[in-house]
Amino acid sequence: MSFPALLRNVAAVALLPFTVTVLVPLWLVSRYGGGRGFPDSFVESLALALGLVSLGLGVVLFGLCLRRFAGEGDGTLAPWDPPRELVVRGPYRYVRNPMITGVILVLLGEGLVLRSLALLGWAAFFTALNLLYIPLVEEPGLERRFGDSYRRYCANVPRIVPRMTPWQG
Numbered sequence: 001m002s003f004p005a006l007l008r009n010v011a012a013v014a015l016l017p018f019t020v021t022v023l024v025p026l027w028l029v030s031r032y033g034g035g036r037g038f039p040d041s042f043v044e045s046l047a048l049a050l051g052l053v054s055l056g057l058g059v060v061l062f063g064l065c066l067r068r069f070a071g072e073g074d075g076t077l078a079p080w081d082p083p084r085e086l087v088v089r090g091p092y093r094y095v096r097n098p099m100i101t102g103v104i105l106v107l108l109g110e111g112l113v114l115r116s117l118a119l120l121g122w123a124a125f126f127t128a129l130n131l132l133y134i135p136l137v138e139e140p141g142l143e144r145r146f147g148d149s150y151r152r153y154c155a156n157v158p159r160i161v162p163r164m165t166p167w168q169g
Contacts, residue, residue, distance in 0.1 A: 016078060017062065019124060021106045025119055034116030044115060051112025056082025064091055065099035079138075086146045088153050093166035096159050098128050134159065 039045040068090050069075055073083025077099060091098035104127050112118035139159075142150050156167045 002006070017103055018125060020103060024122060025107070025110050028118040028122055029114060029116055032116065032118035032121060034114035041045025041082045045097070047115055051114075053107045054105045058102045058107075058109055060102075061091060061098055061105065062102030065083075065102060068092065071100075082141075082145075086142075086149055086153065087153075088157070088167070088169060093157070093163075093168075095159050095162040096154065097130070097134060098162075100134070101160075104130075131160070 009056060035044065039048050066077060068087045069077055069083050072089060073084075073085050073087040075081055075083030086097060094100065104123060107119065107123035110116075112124055137156070143154075146153075152168075156169055157163060
């Protein structure tokens, strides 16, 4: 990856997912609180464990997707600098929006680790927002840019719930 491409990706991550997964959660926890201490019950310990797993999976999935966008797609996750090539390999063989899934897993993980209802509410709101945005805005734009190859991809790979086997398209 060239240095300008690296800078484009860093800027996109700093503006979008960093805001969603770090700045907004920091504000919510400072305003509404959240359990930061050691869990004092089995349920809180379970929430912490599940949160750490969710957080880890989300970060790995997001990172894999970001790498694909930069390397194969020759673009970033930002709407103003989207990939120039359709990315349909790696996690994209299972589900059309694995990057958003990664971000949602991070948000759920944060909410569980910090035992914060405000963060879990933010995760739910972010999920609902994307469930509207993706089919109404993002997908029509992808269809215009990539045409039949994107339509074929959509016919074989689900938007939200992953396939059990990878698409071989």
